Amino acid sequence: MVWTVDDIPSQEERVALVTGANSGLGLATARAMSARGATVIMACRCRRKAETARTQLLEAGLTGLDLLDLDLADLNSVRRAAAEVSDRYGHLDLLFNNAGVMAPPRQLTVQGHELQLGVNHLGHMALTLQLLPLMQGRNDARVVTVTSGAQYFGRIRWDDPSWAQGYDRYGAYSQSKLANVMFALELEARQQEQGGGIRSLAAHPGLARTDLQPTAIASGGNRLEAVAYRLMDPLFQSAAMGALPQLHAATAATAQGGEHYGPDQLGGMRGHPTRCRIAPAALDREQRQRLWQLSEELAGGLLMP
Template sequence: MMASWTPADMADLTGKAAIVTGANSGIGLPTALELARHGARVVVAARNPGKGRAAVEEIRRAVPGAQVEFGELDLADLDSVRRFAAGVDRVDLLVNNAGVGMIPRRLTKDGFELQFGTNHLGHFALTGLLLPRLLAAPGARVVNVSSDAHRMGRLDFDDLGMERGYGKVSSYGRSKLANLLFTFELQRRARRAGADLTTAATHPGATATNFFNLGILRPLAGLFLRSAEAAAVSSLYAATSPDIHGGEFVGPKLNLMTPSAEARSEEVARRLWEVSTELTGVRFEEIAYH
């Protein structure tokens, strides 16, 4: 990994189409901005139309002539995911960045525990629905923003709704563990199918964004948390660097991280894939095991 790498080292992305989920704020906004700055046609995918369109205007002010548009996407609603995917004509780079964290137990529109349903199942469904367009784009990439917090997560397939014991931190960790398992299994399936698709995951590091409620600590955040711009670098590196070949877990210093033993388990990954397919109805037929 190139620790000295910066977004200025990115290649020209003219002709490439990128989608960044949760690009209206946090890490997603500078990720989308830099992709647009380097010539990509970028879709700011966000749940809130007002915030999403405001982010589009912010990017246009920073990058005059940027090819950027808003796309409404609520990852906690599979109908919204399907509507969004149906409107996509091309995608070369998919950055699954959006997420919720450290919240009281709630359910998605489809009845899934919200952190697992949004952070994993929503992105699983989105990626599967976009798979035909990804495979039609030479050298397409999928980047899943995970976290080192995955080490605090455990998957209980008999209680995916966490009805027998919900914890804000354990639920978040579980969703980030699922992000990694999905990343590695998607890469394995793509390789087995001979598909031209590269998938990587990132840990952006603790970041001063609106993701967590910092309360009275917000004025001190800059002392111990990274800026959103700095945290976005790992996503940009994973999305564009020629040194990424698939299956990497890129850390905040662009270092290759070693995931937990459970995150590396092919057996757990296969089971999660099967369960996710059943829950979402999205089957990834183009790279399915036969």
């Protein structure tokens, strides 16, 4: 039996934060959660794009949509955003670590880290750890961290995580997506050990049509890459379908902490949500703990409140 947005239980009186909610998977997630009654905090870097997306949802008859300024490439912005959520709401039920960047030319975050590692992993890790106190004691609180199939090709460059030498934009992307899964599983393990009661899961969208692909192609300027994406176009599913695994992870009664969801067809490229395999490196507790420690060192005290 396939799982769809119609299977999302009522989210009345629940507060969900979605990073990157102005487009793609984030917008689809915000739409689905709002439709089921949740108050949705749309956390976005660009206020103009966020307002446009919110207006689009409001015109469709949805309600309970709030905007939050959040630049994951600046850990100080993350800290301010988390404080604002605390001031406005005082609690949080669901966190979708959804926003991401893919395969840009080498750029650095405000704190000097490679952009993809900084935004996709460090920014979300900092946001999560600073919001966890707001989720403690909430019924069925969950953190869903969005990764991709690139995790299977990723490896952590322990001695050069910011790719100062020999930068490869897809290698750096794969590293960040592997880091997403490692963080999700290690957070779950620590919650279990501490009795925190918050579940942590991972999800990936398969091949979903979002802004990431055209942006990556434009920034790379590689004709062969553009041709490859055109040939693959029939395999891409909609952003709404791509968002189903993270929605399932966040709301399905059967979804458990530490699980990873993705599409069920064509080797995880498209389809409806199902449990899927996890990159072997992410199953290694020693590597996960090493990444956690490295992340704390890189963030220089900006991970925690």
